[in-house]
Amino acid sequence: MIEVKSISKEFISPKKYPGLKGAVKGLFSTEKVKKLAVDDISFSIADGEIVGYIGSNGAGKSTTIKMMTGILRPTRGECLIDGINPATDRMANAARIGVVFGQRTQLWWDLPLSESYTILKEIYNVSDEDYKKQLAFLNETLGLEEFFDKTVRTLSLGQRMRADLGAALIHNPKVLYLDEPTIGLDLVVKDKIREAIHEINQKYKTTVILTTHDIEDIEKLCSRIIVIDKGRKIYDGTLADLKETYGTTRKISIKTEDFPGIGKVRAALSSSLNNGNKEPVGDNELELNFNPDESRLEISFDKNHVEVSDVISSLIRIITVKDIKIQETELASIVKDIYNHNLGANGPEGGGR
Protein backbone atom coordinates (compact mmCIF):
# COMPACT_ATOMS: atom_id res chain seq x y z
CA MET A 1 0.00 0.00 0.00
CA ILE A 2 1.46 3.30 -1.10
CA GLU A 3 0.16 6.51 0.37
CA VAL A 4 1.32 9.82 -0.96
CA LYS A 5 0.07 12.61 1.23
CA SER A 6 0.13 16.08 -0.32
CA ILE A 7 3.79 16.08 -1.22
CA SER A 8 5.44 19.10 -2.76
CA LYS A 9 8.96 19.69 -3.96
CA GLU A 10 10.40 23.09 -4.41
CA PHE A 11 13.78 23.43 -6.08
CA ILE A 12 15.78 26.44 -5.09
CA SER A 13 18.68 27.31 -7.32
CA PRO A 14 20.86 30.40 -7.58
CA LYS A 15 19.71 32.82 -10.19
CA LYS A 16 21.76 32.73 -13.36
CA TYR A 17 22.40 35.79 -15.46
CA PRO A 18 23.25 35.65 -19.15
CA GLY A 19 26.73 36.25 -20.51
CA LEU A 20 30.15 36.63 -18.96
CA LYS A 21 29.11 39.74 -17.08
CA GLY A 22 26.19 37.77 -15.77
CA ALA A 23 28.43 34.98 -14.56
CA VAL A 24 30.43 37.45 -12.51
CA LYS A 25 27.25 39.03 -11.23
CA GLY A 26 25.99 35.57 -10.31
CA LEU A 27 29.01 35.06 -8.06
CA PHE A 28 27.99 37.91 -5.81
CA SER A 29 24.26 37.67 -6.06
CA THR A 30 22.28 35.81 -3.46
CA GLU A 31 19.11 35.88 -5.50
CA LYS A 32 17.40 32.51 -5.76
CA VAL A 33 14.96 31.08 -8.22
CA LYS A 34 12.27 28.84 -6.83
CA LYS A 35 10.66 26.16 -8.90
CA LEU A 36 7.70 24.26 -7.57
CA ALA A 37 8.20 20.99 -9.44
CA VAL A 38 5.59 18.98 -7.53
CA ASP A 39 2.65 20.82 -6.06
CA ASP A 40 0.58 19.17 -3.36
CA ILE A 41 0.05 15.75 -4.92
CA SER A 42 -1.82 12.99 -3.10
CA PHE A 43 -2.82 9.51 -4.16
CA SER A 44 -2.77 6.01 -2.85
CA ILE A 45 -1.99 2.81 -4.66
CA ALA A 46 -3.08 -0.65 -3.58
CA ASP A 47 -0.81 -3.69 -3.67
CA GLY A 48 -0.56 -5.29 -7.07
CA GLU A 49 -1.74 -2.30 -9.09
CA ILE A 50 0.03 -1.11 -12.21
CA VAL A 51 -0.29 2.64 -12.34
CA GLY A 52 0.74 4.82 -15.23
CA TYR A 53 2.08 8.16 -14.07
CA ILE A 54 1.97 10.45 -17.03
CA GLY A 55 2.39 14.08 -17.92
CA SER A 56 4.23 16.26 -20.41
CA ASN A 57 7.95 17.02 -20.22
CA GLY A 58 8.84 18.75 -16.99
CA ALA A 59 5.50 17.95 -15.38
CA GLY A 60 7.21 16.59 -12.28
CA LYS A 61 7.02 12.83 -12.84
CA SER A 62 10.65 12.02 -12.15
CA THR A 63 10.67 14.35 -9.17
CA THR A 64 7.73 12.47 -7.66
CA ILE A 65 9.39 9.10 -8.26
CA LYS A 66 12.59 10.39 -6.66
CA MET A 67 10.67 11.42 -3.57
CA MET A 68 8.89 8.08 -3.40
CA THR A 69 12.17 6.19 -3.66
CA GLY A 70 13.90 8.27 -1.00
CA ILE A 71 16.40 10.00 -3.27
CA LEU A 72 14.85 13.41 -2.75
CA ARG A 73 13.23 14.70 0.38
CA PRO A 74 9.84 16.37 -0.10
CA THR A 75 9.66 20.03 0.78
CA ARG A 76 6.23 19.43 2.27
CA GLY A 77 4.10 16.35 2.85
CA GLU A 78 5.23 12.77 3.05
CA CYS A 79 4.75 9.40 1.44
CA LEU A 80 4.49 6.06 3.14
CA ILE A 81 5.38 2.87 1.34
CA ASP A 82 3.87 0.05 3.38
CA GLY A 83 4.18 2.30 6.39
CA ILE A 84 7.84 3.18 5.73
CA ASN A 85 8.74 6.80 5.07
CA PRO A 86 11.54 6.76 2.49
CA ALA A 87 12.65 10.26 3.44
CA THR A 88 13.56 9.23 6.96
CA ASP A 89 14.14 5.52 6.49
CA ARG A 90 15.69 5.28 3.06
CA MET A 91 17.59 2.04 3.59
CA ALA A 92 14.62 0.07 4.94
CA ASN A 93 12.56 1.26 2.00
CA ALA A 94 15.31 0.60 -0.53
CA ALA A 95 15.54 -3.04 0.48
CA ARG A 96 11.95 -3.57 -0.60
CA ILE A 97 11.79 -1.68 -3.87
CA GLY A 98 13.19 -1.96 -7.37
CA VAL A 99 13.91 1.08 -9.49
CA VAL A 100 14.70 1.63 -13.14
CA PHE A 101 15.56 5.07 -14.42
CA GLY A 102 15.50 4.68 -18.17
CA GLN A 103 18.24 7.23 -18.76
CA ARG A 104 20.63 5.80 -16.21
CA THR A 105 21.96 2.45 -15.23
CA GLN A 106 22.41 1.00 -11.79
CA LEU A 107 24.78 -1.61 -13.19
CA TRP A 108 28.54 -1.51 -12.86
CA TRP A 109 29.73 -0.08 -16.12
CA ASP A 110 33.09 -1.86 -16.25
CA LEU A 111 31.99 -5.30 -15.15
CA PRO A 112 30.31 -8.15 -16.97
CA LEU A 113 26.56 -8.15 -16.41
CA SER A 114 26.80 -11.42 -14.50
CA GLU A 115 29.09 -9.79 -11.94
CA SER A 116 26.80 -6.81 -11.49
CA TYR A 117 24.05 -9.27 -10.67
CA THR A 118 26.23 -11.11 -8.16
CA ILE A 119 27.01 -7.82 -6.45
CA LEU A 120 23.33 -6.96 -6.26
CA LYS A 121 22.59 -10.39 -4.86
CA GLU A 122 25.01 -9.67 -2.03
CA ILE A 123 23.77 -6.15 -1.43
CA TYR A 124 20.16 -7.25 -1.15
CA ASN A 125 21.14 -10.32 0.82
CA VAL A 126 19.34 -12.73 -1.51
CA SER A 127 19.80 -16.41 -0.67
CA ASP A 128 21.48 -18.64 -3.24
CA GLU A 129 18.31 -20.57 -3.78
CA ASP A 130 16.08 -17.53 -4.33
CA TYR A 131 18.70 -16.00 -6.58
CA LYS A 132 18.86 -19.05 -8.77
CA LYS A 133 15.09 -19.19 -9.08
CA GLN A 134 14.71 -15.51 -9.82
CA LEU A 135 17.54 -15.54 -12.33
CA ALA A 136 15.94 -18.42 -14.20
CA PHE A 137 12.67 -16.52 -14.30
CA LEU A 138 14.34 -13.30 -15.47
CA ASN A 139 16.26 -15.20 -18.10
CA GLU A 140 13.07 -16.57 -19.46
CA THR A 141 11.15 -13.30 -19.52
CA LEU A 142 13.93 -10.91 -20.50
CA GLY A 143 16.27 -13.18 -22.42
CA LEU A 144 19.34 -12.14 -20.49
CA GLU A 145 21.37 -15.16 -21.55
CA GLU A 146 22.43 -13.66 -24.89
CA PHE A 147 24.52 -11.01 -23.19
CA PHE A 148 24.92 -12.22 -19.64
CA ASP A 149 28.72 -12.40 -19.86
CA LYS A 150 29.24 -9.17 -21.74
CA THR A 151 30.59 -6.04 -20.09
CA VAL A 152 27.77 -3.62 -19.33
CA ARG A 153 29.58 -0.87 -21.24
CA THR A 154 29.28 -2.90 -24.44
CA LEU A 155 25.55 -3.64 -24.22
CA SER A 156 23.15 -2.06 -26.68
CA LEU A 157 20.51 0.24 -25.27
CA GLY A 158 17.83 -2.43 -25.49
CA GLN A 159 20.02 -5.03 -23.86
CA ARG A 160 21.02 -2.62 -21.14
CA MET A 161 17.42 -1.72 -20.41
CA ARG A 162 16.49 -5.39 -20.10
CA ALA A 163 19.51 -5.92 -17.88
CA ASP A 164 18.52 -2.95 -15.73
CA LEU A 165 14.97 -4.18 -15.37
CA GLY A 166 16.31 -7.57 -14.35
CA ALA A 167 18.66 -5.91 -11.87
CA ALA A 168 15.75 -4.09 -10.27
CA LEU A 169 14.00 -7.42 -9.79
CA ILE A 170 16.72 -9.67 -8.43
CA HIS A 171 15.50 -9.27 -4.86
CA ASN A 172 11.88 -9.65 -5.88
CA PRO A 173 10.79 -6.21 -4.69
CA LYS A 174 7.31 -5.38 -3.42
CA VAL A 175 7.17 -2.17 -5.42
CA LEU A 176 8.72 -1.48 -8.79
CA TYR A 177 9.31 2.10 -9.94
CA LEU A 178 9.93 2.54 -13.63
CA ASP A 179 10.84 5.96 -14.94
CA GLU A 180 10.61 5.75 -18.73
CA PRO A 181 11.62 2.10 -19.05
CA THR A 182 10.97 1.96 -22.79
CA ILE A 183 12.70 5.17 -23.84
CA GLY A 184 14.57 4.76 -27.10
CA LEU A 185 13.78 1.09 -27.60
CA ASP A 186 12.64 -0.68 -30.75
CA LEU A 187 9.19 -2.21 -30.93
CA VAL A 188 10.30 -5.76 -30.25
CA VAL A 189 12.26 -4.86 -27.14
CA LYS A 190 9.46 -2.58 -25.96
CA ASP A 191 7.10 -5.50 -26.18
CA LYS A 192 9.49 -7.73 -24.32
CA ILE A 193 9.84 -5.21 -21.51
CA ARG A 194 6.07 -4.80 -21.30
CA GLU A 195 5.52 -8.53 -21.20
CA ALA A 196 8.08 -8.89 -18.46
CA ILE A 197 6.47 -6.16 -16.37
CA HIS A 198 3.09 -7.74 -16.86
CA GLU A 199 4.34 -11.19 -15.95
CA ILE A 200 6.09 -10.00 -12.81
CA ASN A 201 2.99 -8.19 -11.72
CA GLN A 202 0.90 -11.31 -12.29
CA LYS A 203 3.30 -13.72 -10.68
CA TYR A 204 4.35 -11.80 -7.58
CA LYS A 205 1.59 -9.19 -7.26
CA THR A 206 4.30 -6.55 -7.51
CA THR A 207 3.00 -3.00 -7.42
CA VAL A 208 4.27 -1.09 -10.45
CA ILE A 209 4.48 2.66 -10.94
CA LEU A 210 5.41 3.59 -14.44
CA THR A 211 6.13 6.89 -16.09
CA THR A 212 6.27 6.97 -19.84
CA HIS A 213 5.69 9.03 -22.93
CA ASP A 214 4.68 5.95 -24.88
CA ILE A 215 0.90 5.59 -24.90
CA GLU A 216 1.18 1.94 -25.82
CA ASP A 217 2.92 1.24 -22.51
CA ILE A 218 -0.13 2.62 -20.77
CA GLU A 219 -2.62 0.81 -22.95
CA LYS A 220 -0.92 -2.53 -22.61
CA LEU A 221 -0.08 -2.37 -18.92
CA CYS A 222 -1.95 0.09 -16.80
CA SER A 223 -5.40 -0.30 -15.39
CA ARG A 224 -5.13 3.06 -13.72
CA ILE A 225 -3.48 6.29 -14.70
CA ILE A 226 -2.56 9.44 -12.88
CA VAL A 227 -1.99 12.49 -15.03
CA ILE A 228 -0.02 15.41 -13.72
CA ASP A 229 0.61 18.76 -15.27
CA LYS A 230 2.89 21.53 -14.01
CA GLY A 231 3.29 19.63 -10.77
CA ARG A 232 -0.41 19.24 -10.08
CA LYS A 233 -2.54 16.15 -10.36
CA ILE A 234 -5.21 16.62 -12.98
CA TYR A 235 -6.57 13.13 -13.45
CA ASP A 236 -6.60 9.96 -11.40
CA GLY A 237 -8.76 7.07 -12.42
CA THR A 238 -9.08 3.98 -14.53
CA LEU A 239 -8.12 3.93 -18.15
CA ALA A 240 -11.66 2.82 -19.05
CA ASP A 241 -13.13 5.83 -17.23
CA LEU A 242 -10.78 8.17 -18.96
CA LYS A 243 -11.81 6.83 -22.32
CA GLU A 244 -15.47 6.84 -21.33
CA THR A 245 -15.29 10.46 -20.23
CA TYR A 246 -13.04 11.95 -22.86
CA GLY A 247 -12.87 9.46 -25.68
CA THR A 248 -16.38 9.65 -27.02
CA THR A 249 -15.49 10.35 -30.62
CA ARG A 250 -16.00 7.46 -33.01
CA LYS A 251 -14.69 7.22 -36.50
CA ILE A 252 -16.30 4.95 -39.07
CA SER A 253 -14.23 4.25 -42.09
CA ILE A 254 -15.83 2.67 -45.13
CA LYS A 255 -14.33 1.38 -48.32
CA THR A 256 -16.74 2.03 -51.11
CA GLU A 257 -17.20 1.92 -54.87
CA ASP A 258 -18.94 4.53 -57.02
CA PHE A 259 -18.80 7.30 -54.40
CA PRO A 260 -21.49 9.90 -55.12
CA GLY A 261 -19.67 12.85 -53.51
CA ILE A 262 -19.49 14.25 -49.99
CA GLY A 263 -22.43 16.64 -50.37
CA LYS A 264 -24.83 13.98 -51.53
CA VAL A 265 -23.83 11.53 -48.81
CA ARG A 266 -24.14 14.16 -46.13
CA ALA A 267 -27.61 15.18 -47.22
CA ALA A 268 -28.83 11.61 -47.44
CA LEU A 269 -27.23 10.69 -44.14
CA SER A 270 -28.74 13.67 -42.31
CA SER A 271 -32.20 13.05 -43.57
CA SER A 272 -31.95 9.36 -42.74
CA LEU A 273 -30.67 10.02 -39.22
CA ASN A 274 -33.23 12.73 -38.56
CA ASN A 275 -36.09 10.62 -39.82
CA GLY A 276 -38.31 10.35 -36.73
CA ASN A 277 -35.60 11.69 -34.46
CA LYS A 278 -36.67 14.21 -31.80
CA GLU A 279 -33.28 15.80 -31.56
CA PRO A 280 -32.07 16.48 -35.06
CA VAL A 281 -28.43 15.86 -35.83
CA GLY A 282 -26.76 19.07 -36.87
CA ASP A 283 -24.47 19.15 -39.90
CA ASN A 284 -21.45 20.09 -37.81
CA GLU A 285 -21.84 17.01 -35.63
CA LEU A 286 -20.86 14.78 -38.51
CA GLU A 287 -17.46 15.16 -39.99
CA LEU A 288 -17.08 13.58 -43.40
CA ASN A 289 -13.92 12.99 -45.32
CA PHE A 290 -13.29 11.13 -48.52
CA ASN A 291 -9.96 9.76 -49.54
CA PRO A 292 -10.14 9.11 -53.30
CA ASP A 293 -6.84 7.19 -53.46
CA GLU A 294 -8.13 4.47 -51.21
CA SER A 295 -11.76 5.26 -52.04
CA ARG A 296 -12.41 5.39 -48.35
CA LEU A 297 -15.07 7.48 -46.62
CA GLU A 298 -14.44 8.53 -43.03
CA ILE A 299 -17.15 9.81 -40.73
CA SER A 300 -16.40 11.12 -37.24
CA PHE A 301 -19.00 11.94 -34.63
CA ASP A 302 -19.65 11.92 -30.92
CA LYS A 303 -21.13 8.61 -29.90
CA ASN A 304 -23.18 10.23 -27.15
CA HIS A 305 -25.11 12.27 -29.72
CA VAL A 306 -25.32 9.90 -32.63
CA GLU A 307 -25.77 6.15 -32.41
CA VAL A 308 -23.07 4.20 -34.17
CA SER A 309 -25.61 1.62 -35.36
CA ASP A 310 -27.84 4.33 -36.87
CA VAL A 311 -24.98 5.72 -38.87
CA ILE A 312 -24.03 2.33 -40.19
CA SER A 313 -27.52 1.25 -41.11
CA SER A 314 -28.11 4.56 -42.88
CA LEU A 315 -24.86 4.37 -44.77
CA ILE A 316 -25.52 0.88 -46.03
CA ARG A 317 -28.61 2.20 -47.75
CA ILE A 318 -26.79 5.17 -49.29
CA ILE A 319 -23.58 3.67 -50.66
CA THR A 320 -22.13 0.27 -51.47
CA VAL A 321 -20.04 -0.81 -48.53
CA LYS A 322 -17.11 -3.08 -49.35
CA ASP A 323 -15.39 -2.94 -45.98
CA ILE A 324 -16.08 -1.19 -42.69
CA LYS A 325 -13.98 -0.20 -39.69
CA ILE A 326 -14.99 1.48 -36.43
CA GLN A 327 -12.34 3.28 -34.43
CA GLU A 328 -12.38 4.61 -30.88
CA THR A 329 -10.60 7.82 -29.98
CA GLU A 330 -6.98 7.00 -29.59
CA LEU A 331 -5.68 7.34 -26.06
CA ALA A 332 -2.81 9.33 -27.49
CA SER A 333 -5.11 12.05 -28.67
CA ILE A 334 -6.99 12.12 -25.37
CA VAL A 335 -3.73 12.53 -23.54
CA LYS A 336 -2.57 15.15 -25.99
CA ASP A 337 -5.74 17.10 -25.33
CA ILE A 338 -5.22 16.89 -21.59
CA TYR A 339 -1.64 18.10 -21.95
CA ASN A 340 -2.86 20.97 -24.09
CA HIS A 341 -5.33 21.88 -21.36
CA ASN A 342 -8.34 21.33 -23.57
CA LEU A 343 -9.89 18.95 -21.11
CA GLY A 344 -7.98 19.16 -17.90
CA ALA A 345 -9.58 22.26 -16.44
CA ASN A 346 -13.10 20.95 -16.30
CA GLY A 347 -12.28 17.27 -16.19
CA PRO A 348 -12.92 15.20 -13.08
CA GLU A 349 -10.22 15.26 -10.44
CA GLY A 350 -11.13 11.73 -9.56
CA GLY A 351 -9.05 12.00 -6.41
CA GLY A 352 -11.52 10.01 -4.38
CA ARG A 353 -9.18 7.09 -3.83
Add this chain to the structure above:
Amino acid sequence: MIRHFMHTYLPFASNELKRNLAYKGAFYLFIVCDLMEVFISYYLWMAIYQSSGKGTLGGLSKNEMVVYVIMVFITSTIIMQSISRTVSRDVVKGNIAMTLIKPVDYRISLISGQVGNLIYHFIVPSLFVWIFLEVYKVTVLGEPLVSPGRAALYLISICLSFLIYVLFDFCFGMVAFFTTYIFGLSMAKEVLLSFLTGRLIPISFFPEAFRKVFEYLPFESMVYSPVMIYLGKYSVRETLFVIGRQAAWVIILYLLGSFIWKKVTNRLIVLGG
Protein backbone atom coordinates in the same frame (compact mmCIF):
# COMPACT_ATOMS: atom_id res chain seq x y z
CA MET B 1 25.35 -8.43 11.58
CA ILE B 2 29.03 -8.20 10.69
CA ARG B 3 28.55 -10.91 8.11
CA HIS B 4 25.75 -8.98 6.49
CA PHE B 5 27.90 -5.86 6.54
CA MET B 6 30.74 -7.70 4.79
CA HIS B 7 28.32 -9.21 2.30
CA THR B 8 26.93 -5.83 1.46
CA TYR B 9 30.12 -3.84 1.12
CA LEU B 10 32.74 -6.38 0.05
CA PRO B 11 31.47 -6.31 -3.55
CA PHE B 12 32.22 -2.59 -3.74
CA ALA B 13 35.83 -3.32 -2.83
CA SER B 14 36.25 -6.27 -5.16
CA ASN B 15 34.60 -4.34 -7.97
CA GLU B 16 37.14 -1.53 -7.62
CA LEU B 17 39.94 -4.09 -7.55
CA LYS B 18 38.71 -5.71 -10.75
CA ARG B 19 38.29 -2.35 -12.41
CA ASN B 20 41.88 -1.50 -11.60
CA LEU B 21 43.05 -4.75 -13.09
CA ALA B 22 41.09 -3.95 -16.24
CA TYR B 23 42.62 -0.47 -16.62
CA LYS B 24 46.15 -1.27 -15.56
CA GLY B 25 47.67 0.44 -18.61
CA ALA B 26 46.69 3.89 -17.45
CA PHE B 27 47.83 3.11 -13.97
CA TYR B 28 51.38 2.19 -14.92
CA LEU B 29 51.72 5.63 -16.44
CA PHE B 30 50.82 7.15 -13.08
CA ILE B 31 53.38 4.98 -11.32
CA VAL B 32 56.08 6.15 -13.66
CA CYS B 33 55.14 9.77 -12.99
CA ASP B 34 55.07 9.23 -9.24
CA LEU B 35 58.40 7.42 -9.25
CA MET B 36 59.88 10.35 -11.15
CA GLU B 37 58.71 12.54 -8.30
CA VAL B 38 60.46 10.26 -5.83
CA PHE B 39 63.74 10.47 -7.76
CA ILE B 40 63.54 14.24 -7.98
CA SER B 41 62.79 14.46 -4.30
CA TYR B 42 65.64 12.07 -3.52
CA TYR B 43 68.27 14.00 -5.50
CA LEU B 44 67.02 17.30 -4.14
CA TRP B 45 67.41 16.15 -0.56
CA MET B 46 70.82 14.64 -1.23
CA ALA B 47 71.92 17.99 -2.65
CA ILE B 48 70.56 19.80 0.40
CA TYR B 49 72.46 17.51 2.77
CA GLN B 50 75.60 17.91 0.67
CA SER B 51 75.55 21.68 0.66
CA SER B 52 74.53 22.04 4.29
CA GLY B 53 77.49 19.95 5.36
CA LYS B 54 75.52 18.69 8.35
CA GLY B 55 74.85 15.04 9.18
CA THR B 56 71.27 15.52 10.28
CA LEU B 57 68.63 17.99 9.21
CA GLY B 58 65.30 18.35 11.00
CA GLY B 59 66.20 15.37 13.14
CA LEU B 60 66.75 13.07 10.16
CA SER B 61 70.08 11.69 9.04
CA LYS B 62 70.85 11.44 5.35
CA ASN B 63 70.04 7.73 5.33
CA GLU B 64 66.82 8.31 7.24
CA MET B 65 65.84 10.93 4.69
CA VAL B 66 66.16 8.33 1.92
CA VAL B 67 63.81 6.09 3.85
CA TYR B 68 61.52 9.04 4.58
CA VAL B 69 61.19 10.03 0.92
CA ILE B 70 60.41 6.52 -0.22
CA MET B 71 58.10 5.65 2.66
CA VAL B 72 56.16 8.89 2.12
CA PHE B 73 55.69 7.83 -1.47
CA ILE B 74 54.54 4.35 -0.45
CA THR B 75 52.24 5.64 2.29
CA SER B 76 50.54 8.25 0.18
CA THR B 77 50.12 5.87 -2.74
CA ILE B 78 48.39 3.43 -0.44
CA ILE B 79 46.22 5.70 1.63
CA MET B 80 45.35 8.64 -0.59
CA GLN B 81 42.36 7.15 -2.35
CA SER B 82 40.32 10.14 -3.34
CA ILE B 83 36.57 9.89 -2.98
CA SER B 84 35.76 13.57 -3.27
CA ARG B 85 36.16 13.32 -7.02
CA THR B 86 33.66 10.48 -7.11
CA VAL B 87 31.33 12.37 -4.79
CA SER B 88 31.33 15.45 -6.97
CA ARG B 89 30.95 13.42 -10.14
CA ASP B 90 28.06 11.51 -8.60
CA VAL B 91 26.41 14.74 -7.62
CA VAL B 92 26.95 16.60 -10.86
CA LYS B 93 25.87 13.72 -13.07
CA GLY B 94 23.15 12.58 -10.71
CA ASN B 95 24.62 9.09 -10.44
CA ILE B 96 24.27 9.31 -6.69
CA ALA B 97 20.64 8.35 -7.26
CA MET B 98 21.76 4.91 -8.38
CA THR B 99 23.42 4.31 -5.02
CA LEU B 100 20.59 5.85 -3.04
CA ILE B 101 18.04 3.45 -4.51
CA LYS B 102 19.98 0.58 -2.97
CA PRO B 103 19.91 -0.37 0.70
CA VAL B 104 23.48 0.78 1.26
CA ASP B 105 25.12 3.66 3.05
CA TYR B 106 26.56 5.99 0.44
CA ARG B 107 29.67 6.88 2.43
CA ILE B 108 30.49 3.33 3.46
CA SER B 109 30.01 2.07 -0.09
CA LEU B 110 32.45 4.71 -1.35
CA ILE B 111 35.00 3.89 1.33
CA SER B 112 34.62 0.17 0.61
CA GLY B 113 35.38 0.86 -3.02
CA GLN B 114 38.54 2.65 -1.94
CA VAL B 115 39.54 -0.36 0.15
CA GLY B 116 39.69 -2.19 -3.16
CA ASN B 117 41.95 0.53 -4.54
CA LEU B 118 44.04 0.42 -1.41
CA ILE B 119 44.65 -3.30 -1.77
CA TYR B 120 45.59 -2.88 -5.40
CA HIS B 121 47.97 0.00 -4.70
CA PHE B 122 49.42 -1.84 -1.77
CA ILE B 123 50.57 -4.56 -4.14
CA VAL B 124 51.34 -2.45 -7.20
CA PRO B 125 53.67 -0.69 -6.82
CA SER B 126 54.03 -0.21 -3.06
CA LEU B 127 55.03 -3.71 -2.02
CA PHE B 128 57.71 -3.86 -4.70
CA VAL B 129 59.07 -0.44 -3.81
CA TRP B 130 59.06 -1.42 -0.16
CA ILE B 131 61.06 -4.57 -0.82
CA PHE B 132 63.41 -2.57 -3.00
CA LEU B 133 63.83 -0.04 -0.18
CA GLU B 134 64.70 -2.67 2.39
CA VAL B 135 67.18 -4.37 0.08
CA TYR B 136 68.72 -1.00 -0.72
CA LYS B 137 68.89 -0.14 2.97
CA VAL B 138 70.79 -3.29 3.85
CA THR B 139 73.08 -3.52 0.85
CA VAL B 140 73.89 0.10 0.01
CA LEU B 141 73.18 2.11 3.15
CA GLY B 142 74.34 -0.60 5.49
CA GLU B 143 71.36 -0.14 7.80
CA PRO B 144 69.53 -3.01 9.53
CA LEU B 145 66.20 -4.37 8.25
CA VAL B 146 63.07 -2.87 9.74
CA SER B 147 61.95 -4.91 12.74
CA PRO B 148 58.75 -6.98 12.28
CA GLY B 149 57.18 -5.21 15.25
CA ARG B 150 57.75 -1.79 13.78
CA ALA B 151 56.53 -2.90 10.37
CA ALA B 152 53.35 -4.21 12.03
CA LEU B 153 52.81 -0.92 13.88
CA TYR B 154 53.32 0.92 10.62
CA LEU B 155 50.69 -1.24 8.92
CA ILE B 156 48.19 -0.61 11.72
CA SER B 157 48.94 3.07 11.53
CA ILE B 158 48.39 3.34 7.78
CA CYS B 159 45.03 1.59 8.09
CA LEU B 160 43.99 4.44 10.35
CA SER B 161 45.66 6.93 8.01
CA PHE B 162 43.56 5.59 5.20
CA LEU B 163 40.36 6.04 7.19
CA ILE B 164 41.36 9.55 8.21
CA TYR B 165 42.09 10.45 4.63
CA VAL B 166 38.89 9.07 3.10
CA LEU B 167 36.67 10.39 5.88
CA PHE B 168 38.25 13.81 5.49
CA ASP B 169 37.94 13.60 1.73
CA PHE B 170 34.27 12.68 2.06
CA CYS B 171 33.62 15.82 4.09
CA PHE B 172 35.56 17.77 1.49
CA GLY B 173 33.57 16.17 -1.32
CA MET B 174 30.35 17.23 0.35
CA VAL B 175 31.30 20.73 -0.70
CA ALA B 176 30.26 19.47 -4.09
CA PHE B 177 26.67 19.53 -2.98
CA PHE B 178 26.87 23.25 -2.51
CA THR B 179 29.07 24.23 -5.41
CA THR B 180 28.40 21.35 -7.83
CA TYR B 181 31.89 22.07 -9.10
CA ILE B 182 35.00 21.39 -7.08
CA PHE B 183 37.84 21.07 -9.54
CA GLY B 184 39.52 24.29 -8.38
CA LEU B 185 39.06 23.46 -4.73
CA SER B 186 40.54 20.03 -5.37
CA MET B 187 43.74 21.54 -6.72
CA ALA B 188 44.03 23.78 -3.67
CA LYS B 189 43.43 20.80 -1.41
CA GLU B 190 46.20 18.79 -3.09
CA VAL B 191 48.73 21.56 -2.63
CA LEU B 192 47.75 22.19 0.96
CA LEU B 193 47.80 18.51 1.82
CA SER B 194 51.26 17.98 0.39
CA PHE B 195 52.50 20.53 2.93
CA LEU B 196 50.36 19.65 5.91
CA THR B 197 50.79 15.88 5.73
CA GLY B 198 54.56 16.08 5.52
CA ARG B 199 54.64 14.76 1.99
CA LEU B 200 56.79 17.55 0.61
CA ILE B 201 58.89 18.41 3.66
CA PRO B 202 59.06 16.50 6.95
CA ILE B 203 56.95 18.22 9.60
CA SER B 204 60.06 18.43 11.78
CA PHE B 205 61.48 21.01 9.34
CA PHE B 206 58.71 23.48 10.14
CA PRO B 207 59.14 26.15 12.85
CA GLU B 208 57.96 25.24 16.33
CA ALA B 209 54.88 27.48 16.13
CA PHE B 210 53.61 25.80 12.97
CA ARG B 211 54.17 22.37 14.42
CA LYS B 212 52.03 23.26 17.44
CA VAL B 213 49.18 24.16 15.10
CA PHE B 214 49.67 21.02 13.02
CA GLU B 215 49.24 18.89 16.12
CA TYR B 216 45.63 19.95 16.28
CA LEU B 217 44.95 19.11 12.64
CA PRO B 218 44.28 15.66 11.19
CA PHE B 219 46.80 15.96 8.33
CA GLU B 220 49.94 15.01 10.20
CA SER B 221 48.22 11.75 11.12
CA MET B 222 47.74 10.88 7.47
CA VAL B 223 51.32 10.47 6.27
CA TYR B 224 53.88 11.91 8.65
CA SER B 225 52.95 9.86 11.72
CA PRO B 226 53.08 6.37 10.17
CA VAL B 227 56.35 7.17 8.40
CA MET B 228 57.91 8.36 11.66
CA ILE B 229 56.71 5.16 13.31
CA TYR B 230 58.39 3.22 10.54
CA LEU B 231 61.60 5.18 11.03
CA GLY B 232 61.51 4.33 14.73
CA LYS B 233 61.46 7.97 15.74
CA TYR B 234 58.95 7.43 18.52
CA SER B 235 59.26 5.72 21.88
CA VAL B 236 56.71 3.04 22.73
CA ARG B 237 54.62 5.55 24.64
CA GLU B 238 54.80 8.11 21.87
CA THR B 239 53.84 5.46 19.34
CA LEU B 240 50.76 4.52 21.34
CA PHE B 241 49.86 8.19 21.67
CA VAL B 242 50.24 8.78 17.93
CA ILE B 243 48.10 5.76 17.06
CA GLY B 244 45.52 6.76 19.67
CA ARG B 245 45.40 10.23 18.17
CA GLN B 246 44.83 8.70 14.76
CA ALA B 247 41.92 6.65 16.12
CA ALA B 248 40.47 9.80 17.66
CA TRP B 249 40.62 11.54 14.28
CA VAL B 250 38.83 8.61 12.66
CA ILE B 251 35.98 9.00 15.14
CA ILE B 252 35.84 12.79 14.90
CA LEU B 253 35.87 12.82 11.10
CA TYR B 254 33.32 10.03 10.97
CA LEU B 255 30.93 12.02 13.15
CA LEU B 256 31.63 15.22 11.25
CA GLY B 257 30.87 13.42 7.98
CA SER B 258 27.60 12.05 9.36
CA PHE B 259 26.61 15.51 10.47
CA ILE B 260 27.38 17.11 7.10
CA TRP B 261 25.65 14.26 5.27
CA LYS B 262 22.49 14.82 7.28
CA LYS B 263 22.54 18.51 6.51
CA VAL B 264 23.22 17.87 2.87
CA THR B 265 20.56 15.22 2.28
CA ASN B 266 18.01 17.74 3.47
CA ARG B 267 18.79 19.80 0.42
CA LEU B 268 20.07 17.04 -1.76
CA ILE B 269 19.36 17.78 -5.36
CA VAL B 270 19.61 15.04 -7.87
CA LEU B 271 20.19 16.56 -11.25
CA GLY B 272 18.82 15.35 -14.53
CA GLY B 273 16.28 12.77 -15.60
